[in-house]
Amino acid sequence: MKKYEIVSEKLKQDILEGHLKRGETLPSIRQSTLLFGVSKTTIEHAYDRLILDGYIKSLPQKGYVVDILPQHLKHHQVQTATNQKEDSWIRYDFRLNSVSLEAFDLKIWKRYMKEVFQDSKAMATYGDAQGEKRLRLALSEYAYHHRGVLTTEKSILVGSSFQTLLYQFCSLCPKTYTFGMEKHVDSQVLYVLRSFGFSCVQFDSETLIKDLDSSSIDIFYINSSCFGSDFRYLDRKTRDALIDVSHRNHFLILEDDYNGELNYRSKPRHSLQGASPYDNVIYFGSFSRLLLPSLRLSYMVLNPEYLQRYLNHKDKFGPTSSKFEQLALARYMEDGHMEKHLRKLKKEYAIKDQITRTILEDHFPNLIFKEVYFCYCIDLPHIDPNQLMEASFQQGIALDPLVDHTLSLSFAYMGQNELIEGLRLLVKILKRC
Numbered sequence: 001m002k003k004y005e006i007v008s009e010k011l012k013q014d015i016l017e018g019h020l021k022r023g024e025t026l027p028s029i030r031q032s033t034l035l036f037g038v039s040k041t042t043i044e045h046a047y048d049r050l051i052l053d054g055y056i057k058s059l060p061q062k063g064y065v066v067d068i069l070p071q072h073l074k075h076h077q078v079q080t081a082t083n084q085k086e087d088s089w090i091r092y093d094f095r096l097n098s099v100s101l102e103a104f105d106l107k108i109w110k111r112y113m114k115e116v117f118q119d120s121k122a123m124a125t126y127g128d129a130q131g132e133k134r135l136r137l138a139l140s141e142y143a144y145h146h147r148g149v150l151t152t153e154k155s156i157l158v159g160s161s162f163q164t165l166l167y168q169f170c171s172l173c174p175k176t177y178t179f180g181m182e183k184h185v186d187s188q189v190l191y192v193l194r195s196f197g198f199s200c201v202q203f204d205s206e207t208l209i210k211d212l213d214s215s216s217i218d219i220f221y222i223n224s225s226c227f228g229s230d231f232r233y234l235d236r237k238t239r240d241a242l243i244d245v246s247h248r249n250h251f252l253i254l255e256d257d258y259n260g261e262l263n264y265r266s267k268p269r270h271s272l273q274g275a276s277p278y279d280n281v282i283y284f285g286s287f288s289r290l291l292l293p294s295l296r297l298s299y300m301v302l303n304p305e306y307l308q309r310y311l312n313h314k315d316k317f318g319p320t321s322s323k324f325e326q327l328a329l330a331r332y333m334e335d336g337h338m339e340k341h342l343r344k345l346k347k348e349y350a351i352k353d354q355i356t357r358t359i360l361e362d363h364f365p366n367l368i369f370k371e372v373y374f375c376y377c378i379d380l381p382h383i384d385p386n387q388l389m390e391a392s393f394q395q396g397i398a399l400d401p402l403v404d405h406t407l408s409l410s411f412a413y414m415g416q417n418e419l420i421e422g423l424r425l426l427v428k429i430l431k432r433c
Contacts, residue, residue, distance in 0.1 A: 091396030092422030127323035131158025148274025
């Protein structure tokens with residue numbers, strides 16, 4: 001796929017999913033060259049393609065504006081309705097981007113935010129591009145105790161999200177690198193890697209180690225907490241084999257440990273980074289689902305080689321995460337609240353998991369469970385997606401649109417009684433559709 005096609009497909013998907021709405025202005029050509037890291041000509045070709053396909057139009061004095069026809073939206077019209085700010089119609093929220101508010105003590109968090117706000121010296125200075133040292137110290141202890149990650153604050157970078165940190169990491173890599181990954185890799189990961197022009201090779205999880213042993217990649221990306229076709233935690237045998245083949249064939253591992261510490265059903269396991277006797281793993285951790293999605297904080301642990309690369313160019317980077325929130329989180333962690341919150345979440349999600357499985361498995365025997373996403377997936381090949389979304393909307397049920405005939409249901413947000421009521425009502429709807 002050519003570079004302009006990658007850009008146009010990404011923008012097309014953003015429009016279809018409602019992130020860019022009819023009448024909104026796209027970034028200028030100059031802004032897009034910086035955003036996508038491509039030439040002006042590439043952006044112009046991408047925008048021309050979108051005009052030809054009927055997704056945008058060019059207006060004098062305004063630029064490029066979204067102009068998609070209503071019939072192109074299909075079920076995304078319903079999705080847009082579920083993403084409105086006025087969510088008062090929602091009684092039962094099964095969307096993946098929702099997390100439990102019951103378990104998070106907002107009073108405690110507000111107290112720490114207030115303390116930081118009153119620290120005028122801290123508020124009057126720029127943040128460290130690498131992240132606040134106080135938070136990096138707290139993260140080094142947290143990552144070791146919960147995921148076995150071996151590091152010091154000097155090797156940690158703090159960012160607003162995994163994707164932001166991945167962009168920073170990719171900027172340290174030669175453009176000739178080839179990246180490997182599983183076939184079901186997240187589209188955001190592929191988008192970042194391809195936007196830098198890296199070659200990408202996808203592997204079958206069932207024959208991963210054998211295939212890697214005969215491949216010639218430079219870096220392998222893996223989500224160690226959601227691995228394989230059944231989305232399980234990476235087992236110890238595969239983990240150790242991956243570490244060995246990486247060392248033997250001289251390629252680096254990027255470990256995305258998304259919600260790795262939130263193992264409420266499976267047994268706790270050490271991360272790849274902590275289990276490796278070599279410096280061949282770069283580790284990524286995140287707090288968006290552990291705390292609140294609105295608290296945009298993630299971190300990356302670099303090995304000595306890439307730490308030096310970063311330090312050589314540190315002056316070219318700026319902070320990507322709020323200093324205010326970093327200092328609040330550092331105090332929150334230092335006082336032991338993260339430990340208490342994690343224990344509370346594990347207990348809550350274990351109960352909700354049991355409730356959801358008990359209700360659904362009587363009607364849908366081929367359930368797919370994704371522990372780190374707090375959800376179950378149901379294959380619905382014969383259901384009309386538009387009919388399902390409309391019927392659910394009428395009953396106050398918020399759903400994410402089906403992807404490849406698969407419905408994902410998160411049990412994270414609702415209380416136990418709401419969850420039971422919502423699941424039973426949804427089962428009735430699914431049986432009618």
